[in-house]
Amino acid sequence: MIKDLIKSLRKKLNTRGASLVVALVIFIICSFVSLAIVNSSILTVQRTNAEKKEEIAYAATTQAMNLIKACIKDDATYRYEAGVSATQPLPAGEPKIQGMDDKIGASVKTMAESVAANGAKISKDITFTSTGVNNKLHGTLQGxxxxxxxxxIMIDVWIEDGDTDYPLTLxxxxxxxTVKEDTLGTKTSTGAYTSKDIKYISWSKSGMYVTSKKKAQTNP
Structure with a gap:
């Protein structure tokens, strides 16, 4: 009888031990599954936030670029005469650059005169006044x-010091x-005129295009 009792106890202990091991294994598996679900949820939230920030950055730079493109009315031209263009008074209401809104035309005129006089590239920072997405930006819209x-001309727009960026370049x-033109009032007795060099500068609206690329640096 004692032997039977001992066998019965051993059998119960073995069964309970096996059940305990099975329960422990199930607990570990459930823990790993729960951890995987939590990690997946966190990654999904992070990915969603990153996508929202990129959408805002894209909307901001696109809005700024559209404002710039709207200033290019047509194929633009400018008549440059050395020593005259920079100071020559313009008729009232006449744009400084034919084919461009003066919001950008004034800067283009000044830069064109500098390039014509010095033959070197020139850059200038530009600012934007717009509404809608700018108050949601994680950074500052720069150009x-x-x-x-x-x-x-290359016009860059990007997000400075932001969590994400969507730079665009127009x-x-x-x-x-350069052509020779007769100078009025210089006609001699032989019918000849003193000539001067006039540079006709032009920009193509139909040929302009926008490009974009992701980059590590925020400053183009």
Whole structure:
């Protein structure tokens, strides 16, 4: 009888031990599954937040770029005469650059005169006044306009010091041609005129295009 009791106790202990091991294994598996679900949820939230920030950055730079493009009315031209263009008074209401709104045309005129006189590229920071997405930005909307010796213009827009960025660049192809023009009031007795060099600078609206690329640095 005692032997039977001992066998019965051993059997119960073995059964309970096995059940305890099984329960422990199930607990560990459930813990890993729960941890995986929590991690997946955290990653999903982080990914969603990152996507929202990128959407806001994209909306901000796109809005700024659209404002700039709206200032390019047509293929633009400018008549540059050395020593005269920079100080020559303009008729009332006449834009400084034909084909461009004066919001950007004034800067383009000044830069074109600098390039024509010095033959070197020139850059200038630009600012934006817009509504809608700017108050949601994690950073500051910045811009820069650069004119190269070929008179091609590149306008960069990006988010400075932000969590994310969506930089855009507008390229406006430029060119120039120098021609000889007679100077009025200099006609001699032989019918000849003193000539002067006039540079006609132009920019193509139909040829302009916008590019974008993600980059590590916020400053273009």
């Amino acid at each position: 820069k306009i650069t004119m190269y010796p070929t008179y091609t 390229t406006i192809p430029g060119s120039a041609e």
